[in-house]
Amino acid sequence: MFPLDLPRVFPRVHCDADETASATSTTAKAVTISALNSVKNVMSVPETELKRWRRVFDSHATAVADGQKYLTKDQFVNAIAPAGDLSKIRRAQFAILFRVADTSKRGVVSWEDFVVFETLLKRSDADYWIAFQYFDVDDSGTITYDEFKNVFKENVGPDAIPFDFECDWVKLYLGTKNGQHVLGYNEFTQLMKGLQGERLRQAFKYIDKDQDGFIRPDEFKRIILEIAGHKLxxxxxxxxxxxxxxxxxxxxxxxxxxxxxxxxxxxxxxxxxxxxxxxxxxxxxxxxxxxxxxxxxxxxxxxxxxxxxxxxxxxxxxxxxxxxxxxxxxxxxxxDPRWRAPLDVSENPATTTKSVLHQIAHSAYNFVLGGIAGALGATIVYPIDLVKTRMQNQRSTVVGQLLYKNSFDCVKKVLRNEGFVGFYRGLGPQLIGVAPEKAIKLTVNDFVRSRAMDPETGRIKLMWELIAGGTAGGCQVIFTNPLEIVKIRLQMQGEAAKLEGAAPKGAVHIIRQLGLVGLYKGASACLLRDIPFSSIYFPAYAHLKKDVFQEGYNGKQLSFLETLASAAIAGMPAAYFTTPADVVKTRLQVETRTGQTHYKGMGDAFAKIYQEEGFKAFFKGGPARVIRSSPQFGFTLVAYEYLHKFFPYPYNGNGDAKDVETALTTSSPEDLSKIRARNALKILLDVHGEFGRRTA
Known part of the structure; x- marks a missing residue:
């Protein structure tokens, strides 16, 4: 295998004793120290990263000589160019970096060359360092006036607006070495940073023939496209x-x-x-x-x-x-340099039909994910729900009915009398019904919010947030009420068996007993609970994410715990403030036993509960309801959002997405080396938008 050709990648710097007092010599020493540090980096590359580089190299390299693999120019570009780059840099222009990586000038890059180049990209100043190497043709560690001028000219083309290399601005940056004007590394970085401004000044002066301080619009366009066209x-x-x-x-x-x-x-x-x-x-x-x-x-x-x-x-x-x-x-x-105007599809009937079908398909997609998420959330908190139901149905006015002192006492007695399985009594019907219930709630809320939302800002007025949540809560009752009345009667059977020795009945028996009309007993109380619950919950969830955890602020994405916290906290006030309606619903739906008060309807239930048990009775099971609803909706919403991330909807529409993605919002630490490679090209493109195309 070829040895590491470090002298080319880290330029040779000659520092004679006579030059130690000069600024250029100081720069050369700094470059030497930086080069030595980079050599250390080669030796200290983690094994995992080295293996990753090897996989990248082997997956692209096909040229073989002397029994070794090599990267050709095109293969090298494929190996190092960022995928989905947000700049307007053409992939062919990444071949500029091939000249830096090809240390031996053989026209191919060896594995050793590739390791050194990738290590170079780990430098914090890799972008400027690569640009410096590109101009340092003779590997001296300094850039002469002629090197700078020749590399500049060979890349910009004869039709470019001319640049005066004899101007005072260039001379201010040039030091002297052996009687020759040169640029050290630090001076070069500052020159490149200010080069666009000087080119702009010279270009305006060159085009403004009559020197009146004004140019034509087409002349302005020519200047900007040459100097910064890749940024527009x-x-x-x-x-x-x-x-x-x-x-x-x-x-x-x-x-x-x-x-x-x-x-x-x-x-x-x-x-x-x-x-x-x-x-x-x-x-x-x-x-x-x-x-x-x-x-x-x-x-x-x-x-x-x-x-x-x-x-x-x-x-x-x-x-x-x-x-x-x-x-x-x-x-x-x-x-965003790659911004594209959305297509105008309003006049195309075929596209309109496709859009309607897309909306139906997207709602179905949300429905399925909502059902899966709801089932997961319900399973996690079902034991809490069982305790909550039994506490709400406990009647203080009936002698011998105070089975449980509090929620913790209820947990102990269920575990002792019915075993662990007792905590999941009625889970089957719950899972069968919870899928459409939660799916309807999440889908309807998303649907109404999307229609009321400003498509460009992503904002929605509070009134529409409340309407979206309330509509979602109202629509779910068609599944919620039959589900809950069966679930409640199944949950109460363990208690009934303890008191009366009654044999437990299955869900099918309860459904036959109730009939279609009976399955909607207590529906008015269910509406009274679910509409306010969703009206409180969904807006609170959205505002906690946005206003408290700053979702979307400078492109921020919430972590798992932040999303879970938002969903769980939003469920607390929604669950507690709707407890009175839940208590009434439970009393209406439970099968009345001997000695218990019978309720004719929702109004009658409110009146009799207040008369017999007082105002506090309306908040029985309130803490258990908070403990159950908060984590349930927390896990449900987290599952719903993560399912969208893991299984994204495959159809992206017709350019109607209003997100603005730029380097500020899409860069990630693991892409840092490729970001630096791209930034090195941007520095060179600041010389001229066509840089590299003539020599690539």
């Missing part, structure tokens, strides 16, 4: 000439406007953070120009954007109307 979406690029309408109806664009637009593009990451935070704090999910500037003033030490820059931002985001309130989706075309 096609929608913004096409409308670049419209900048003339912001401040100069005469049809010309000033140097100040050109600089302002360039500043916006250069600081797009900062701009995105400000916009996301300002929108997150707004009431309607939209901001106007005043909101934007006010937030800049209050959230930063210094004003980040000038009024001219704010006007330009809102001009392009608002498609020419800078006075309107804009959502994050509107700003997406300015923040």
């Amino acid at each position: 979406s096609e929608a913004v690029a096409e409308r670049l000439p419209s900048l003339t309408t912001v401040n100069h109806p005469s049809g010309r664009i000033s140097y100040s406007e050109v600089v302002a637009f360039h500043n916006i593009v250069r600081d797009s990451d900062i701009l995105e953070r400000v916009i996301r935070e300002a929108i997150a704090k707004s009431k309607d999910g939209r901001i106007d120009q005043s909101d934007f500037l006010n937030y800049c003033e209050t959230s930063t030490r210094y004003s980040l954007f000038t009024p001219m820059e704010a006007s330009i931002i809102f001009h392009f985001a608002g498609r020419g109307n800078s006075s309107q309130r804009l959502s994050l989706y509107d700003f997406g075309q300015l923040l």
Whole structure:
């Protein structure tokens, strides 16, 4: 196998004693130290990471020589280019990095070369270091004036706006080594950071022939596309000439406007953070120009954007109307280079039919996942539900009926008298019914919310949140009432067997006994419980996620525990405040035994319970209900959301998603090396948008 060719990847630096006093020599020493540190990194790569690199290398390398595998240029690009990259960098341009990785200039990359290159990407300054190596043609550890000039020219092409290499700006960055102008690594990084600004100044001066400080819209577009075209979406690029309408109806664009637009593009990451935070704090999910500037003033030490820059931002985001309130989706075309306008499908009958079928299919998908999630949540908390039911049915006015002192006493006696299986008495019908019950509740809530939600901001008014939850709660009663009356009678049979020696009856016997009408006994109380419960629960859940745990804030996704906490906490007030209706429902649905009060209906039940047992009776089993409902809905909602993540709906629609995904919201730590490789290309593309295409 070939030895590690470290001298090429980490440039040779010659430091003569006579040069130790010069700034360039100091830089060279720093580069040498940095190179030595990188060599250490090669030796300290974790075994797991080395194995991962080996898998990547072996899966792409096919060229064989001397019994060893090698990566060709195309294979190297496939191995290191990020999948689904959010920039407008073409995959072919990643071949620029091949020149850095191909240490021996053989036209292929060996396993040893690949290890050193991947180790190089682990450096915190890998992006600038790779760019430095690309310009350091002779591997000297410094970049001469001629090297910088020649690499620049061979990549930008003859049709590019010319750049004056003899300008004072370039000379300010160049030191002297052996009488030759050179750039050390640190000086090079600063030069590259400021190069776009100097190119912008020179390009404007070159095009502004009469030196009056104005250029035509088409000339402005040419400058921006050459310098920052890879950072713009096609929608913004096409409308670049419209900048003339912001401040100069005469049809010309000033140097100040050109600089302002360039500043916006250069600081797009900062701009995105400000916009996301300002929108997150707004009431309607939209901001106007005043909101934007006010937030800049209050959230930063210094004003980040000038009024001219704010006007330009809102001009392009608002498609020419800078006075309107804009959502994050509107700003997406300015923040995301790969932004595409949604297709207009309103006039296509075939597409409309397809959209209706998609909505039906999507509701069915939610229904199935809701049923699975509901069954899981019900199973976990079913023993608590059994205790809650028995406590609610306990009548203090009947002698000998006080079987349980409290919920804990009930648990002990059920375990002693009926065994562990007793805690799951009636679970079968519960699982059969809970699937459609929870599925209806979750599906209807999602459906109503989606129709009432602003498609661009993702916001929904509180009134519609309450309506969505209440509608969901009302619709589920068609399954809830028969399910619960059977479940309650099954749960009470263990108690009846203890008191009266009665033989337990199965669910089928209870259904036959009740009949179709009897299965809906207590339905009014069930509605009185479920509609307020869902009206409280779903809005509380949504606002806990958004306002307390900051879901979506700067792209944040909630953890498992945060989601569970949101769902569980939301269930507490919803469960407790609807306990009176649940008590009445239980009394109406349970089979009345000898000596117990008989209730004619919901109103009669409320009156008699109050007269015989007092106001406190309406909250019997309240704590048990909270203990049961809170974790049940917690696990149900967590399961529902995670099922959506693990089994995503396969159809993405017709571009109607309003999420704005950028590098700020999609980058992950495990992709850091590929992010740095992409950023290295961005630094080079700042020289010219065509960089690398002529030499790749």
